[in-house]
Amino acid sequence: MHAIERVLNALAGKPTDHVPTFCAMVEDRTFNEVLGKPLIPQELLMGNPAARFVLDRWGRALTRPVFQPEVNRGLEKRIRAQVELGFDSVWAILDETFIVIDHATMVRFNGSIFNLQPDGFGNMTYMYRGPGIKSREDFEAWPYWPDADDLAHSTYRFFRKMVSRYGHRACLFGQGPAYGIQESLLWAVGFERMPVWIRREKDLVKRYIDLNEEICLKTNMALIDAGVPVVIQTDDFAFKSGPIMNPKLIDELFGPSYRRIIKAVHDRGAKYVLHSCGDNTLLFDTFVSWGVDGLHAYENTSNVDILKEKRLHGDKVTIIGGVGVDYLLTDRSRDEEVVTEVKRLIGELGPGGRFIIAPVHSLSSIPAHKLRVMVDAVARYGAYPISVS
Amino acid sequence: MKESILAVRRAIDELDLDGIGAIVGRCLEEGLSPEEIIQEGISPGLAIVGQKFEEGEYFLADLIMAGEVVKEAMPLLKDRMNPGNDGGKGTVVLATVAGDIHEIGKNIVGMILSANGFEVIDLGVDVPAGKIMEAAQSSGARFIGLSALLTTMVDSIREVVDAARSTGLRDKVRIVIGGACTSQELCTEMGADAYGETAIDALRIFNGYAAGA
Numbered sequence: 001m002h003a004i005e006r007v008l009n010a011l012a013g014k015p016t017d018h019v020p021t022f023c024a025m026v027e028d029r030t031f032n033e034v035l036g037k038p039l040i041p042q043e044l045l046m047g048n049p050a051a052r053f054v055l056d057r058w059g060r061a062l063t064r065p066v067f068q069p070e071v072n073r074g075l076e077k078r079i080r081a082q083v084e085l086g087f088d089s090v091w092a093i094l095d096e097t098f099i100v101i102d103h104a105t106m107v108r109f110n111g112s113i114f115n116l117q118p119d120g121f122g123n124m125t126y127m128y129r130g131p132g133i134k135s136r137e138d139f140e141a142w143p144y145w146p147d148a149d150d151l152a153h154s155t156y157r158f159f160r161k162m163v164s165r166y167g168h169r170a171c172l173f174g175q176g177p178a179y180g181i182q183e184s185l186l187w188a189v190g191f192e193r194m195p196v197w198i199r200r201e202k203d204l205v206k207r208y209i210d211l212n213e214e215i216c217l218k219t220n221m222a223l224i225d226a227g228v229p230v231v232i233q234t235d236d237f238a239f240k241s242g243p244i245m246n247p248k249l250i251d252e253l254f255g256p257s258y259r260r261i262i263k264a265v266h267d268r269g270a271k272y273v274l275h276s277c278g279d280n281t282l283l284f285d286t287f288v289s290w291g292v293d294g295l296h297a298y299e300n301t302s303n304v305d306i307l308k309e310k311r312l313h314g315d316k317v318t319i320i321g322g323v324g325v326d327y328l329l330t331d332r333s334r335d336e337e338v339v340t341e342v343k344r345l346i347g348e349l350g351p352g353g354r355f356i357i358a359p360v361h362s363l364s365s366i367p368a369h370k371l372r373v374m375v376d377a378v379a380r381y382g383a384y385p386i387s388v389s
Numbered sequence: 390m391k392e393s394i395l396a397v398r399r400a401i402d403e404l405d406l407d408g409i410g411a412i413v414g415r416c417l418e419e420g421l422s423p424e425e426i427i428q429e430g431i432s433p434g435l436a437i438v439g440q441k442f443e444e445g446e447y448f449l450a451d452l453i454m455a456g457e458v459v460k461e462a463m464p465l466l467k468d469r470m471n472p473g474n475d476g477g478k479g480t481v482v483l484a485t486v487a488g489d490i491h492e493i494g495k496n497i498v499g500m501i502l503s504a505n506g507f508e509v510i511d512l513g514v515d516v517p518a519g520k521i522m523e524a525a526q527s528s529g530a531r532f533i534g535l536s537a538l539l540t541t542m543v544d545s546i547r548e549v550v551d552a553a554r555s556t557g558l559r560d561k562v563r564i565v566i567g568g569a570c571t572s573q574e575l576c577t578e579m580g581a582d583a584y585g586e587t588a589i590d591a592l593r594i595f596n597g598y599a600a601g602a
Contacts, residue, residue, distance in 0.1 A: 120488075191453065191496070192453055192456075192457075192496055192497075194450065195450040195451070195453045195454045195457070196406065196453075196454070196457050198450075199406060200406070200407075239449060239494070240569050240586070241586055241587050242445070242448060242449070243448050243449075244448065244449050244450055245448050245450035245451070246447075246448050246450070246451070249450075282445070301569065301570065301572075
């Protein structure tokens with residue numbers, strides 16, 4: 001069975017020859033280990049005074065014509081590295097959401113501000129700094145909203161190339177330049193403000209959700225038109241100990257958008273996977289009701305019980321994840337510990353199908369070697385019928 | 390107990406952001422002191438919210454909302470409060486450790502502690518150990534709260550504990566950790582005093598220290 005058929009079968013609840021694998025993205029350190037390090041580390045390149053001067057002065061103007069092509073090359077490296085590592089399915093993202101403000105600051109077009117900073121391995125990464133929309137006036141004046149049709153066009157162009165280069169080797173889980181509707185709202189207005197806005201600024205929240213739904217819909221359709229078989233969307237609805245807000249409220253606010261998006265994806269013959277970090281135990285029924293085919297993360301460091309979820313929802317949705325990045329997929333673990341955990345997950349979640357084993361997250365500290373150990377262990381112990389003893 | 394005080398509790402419990410101002414105003418008009426309103430109305434109201442959070446009826450956004458409800462009430466009370474009664478449970482220095490810039494959890498803890506009578510000095514994110522010690526020393530804080538989300542930054546917690554030892558503060562301050570990558574095991578490994586999984590856990594821990602200190 002080809003990797004793509006294996007993954008699509010698992011998402012459809014059909015039998016597979018083997019437990020499929022999914023790579024939850026790789027960061028710069030990992031793809032440099034797979035593909036080779038750049039001659040000049042990004043941190044050095046971006047940190048020198050000349051680069052700082054250029055970024056501080058012309059960052060906004062140069063974002064799309066100059067920086068975006070470079071970012072896209074990095075994004076392709078991520079896809080290539082995941083494929084080279086031997087995963088059956090890989091996370092392919094086009095991140096065209098950023099505008100560079102200065103050497104240390106980027107904004108995301110839908111309202112949030114990020115620090116541009118070193119990742120500790122010689123590369124640059126970004127970290128959420130705070131909200132960009134703190135008032136009604138900020139919302140009305142926000143200058144960075146994109147044209148959703150333009151985004152759809154660039155999404156199509158990027159993914160046509162990715163599908164032609166890698167789409168025959170692995171099943172691409174495509175994410176266009178759109179982040180989750182709920183997490184985008186949270187980042188844009190700030191966590192402390194979001195519950196208040198939901199209560200007091202209902203019209204603004206509705207307009208924000210509608211704008212993001214349009215972006216998601218149009219870019220998702222472009223992904224599918226480009227040949228991507230699975231759409232993946234990040235939207236972290238939970239923290240370590242449970243949902244961010246009442247599941248009923250989540251369904252009321254965001255459910256209609258997700259139902260429309262997922263129906264449109266299904267209407268075009270593609271599958272839909274939702275990534276949500278944290279303990280989503282109280283939300284799985286909601287996600288299933290939205291129509292998702294697969295759910296990713298089941299973070300081992302949260303309170304979610306992946307085995308219980310397999311029993312409760314394993315016949316309705318494909319469980320994707322399970323392998324921790326807090327210890328197992330770090331430099332600190334031993335290879336045999338990774339193998340032991342992979343065997344345990346396959347033994348407990350593999351029977352009955354609808355399980356795709358995957359790291360629970362991407363992280364700049366994940367060594368490529370540990371991902372290889374994981375993939376090798378799945379190749380060795382993941383064949384159906386499962387027999388891991 | 391007066392109906393108006395019960396209404397304060399109810400307003401917090403029901404997350405009544407728009408109604409709390411008028412209710413507190415009515416309490417003041419009836420001659421209740423700000424301290425009585427806090428003790429009999431706001432604190433029990435927050436305790437009910439905390440309990441509902443622990444029982445799974447309320448969620449993080451509801452905790453934030455309860456904090457916002459209290460924030461609406463506080464300016465009305467502060468103007469009439471006797472100096473020295475605010476922050477009476479002690480000072481907590483809060484920080485996200487060096488190398489980590491995540492602050493949502495820390496901010497929630499800060500808000501809950503402030504609303505419950507602690508003086509909170511929030512140093513922000515990516516705070517080096519030295520700066521945390523300086524703040525603890527200059528403020529006389531007996532409590533430090535450290536937040537860390539990134540696995541790669543857990544050693545920064547140890548640096549704070551070591552800095553507390555080297556500055557002679559270790560026996561004088563309680564160090565409590567929390568955040569996505571933390572756990573009781575990590576707390577023990579790093580030499581901190583306690584681990585709080587949620588903001589309500591943190592409140593319980595600091596309340597315990599404040600009562601015992």
